Amino acid sequence: MSDFYVSLIPTDVNWQPTKEAATEVETYVRRVFPDPDGVQQDVTVEFYDRITVVDAGENIRQITCPRCDQNIPLDWYGDLVEETEGEFDSLIVTVPCCETAVALDTLTFDWPSGFARFEIAVANPARTEYTFTRDEISAVEAILGHQLRQIVAHI
Ligand SMILES: [Zn+2]
Structure with missing residues (x-):
């Protein structure tokens, strides 16, 4: 079985938030993507040293x-x-x-693909609305103070 990811990345490929803002975003994302059993999904917040591919995998x-x-x-x-x-x-x-x-x-x-030095990813979302809604993207953008793009991938 392949993994399914929804990710948010900054529109500026080199941009990174502060650690504090990243932690706040992770808390927000875990709240809006509940995982009742705590086993299905995985929320990750990553800082990359170099510009890293965040692509749509097999969707391309x-x-x-x-x-x-x-x-x-x-x-x-x-x-x-x-x-x-x-x-x-x-x-x-x-x-x-x-x-x-x-x-x-x-x-x-x-299929939207990108490159980034920061990524918020939800692997195998447990909820039915499996992508970030427009309002959620706006909320995360407000926390970070930077525009974001959503990437949806099967890897
Ligand atoms: Zn050409």
């Missing part, structure tokens, strides 16, 4: 280049993530379609 079916509008082979992206272990100091890569330098976070993924 198409990646499009912002320069030439051609599709980028999924294998090329998969190999890149494997070689780098999903960690980057710079998101600038030479894409295979048009051989130009493009930032990974400007590629168009058919």
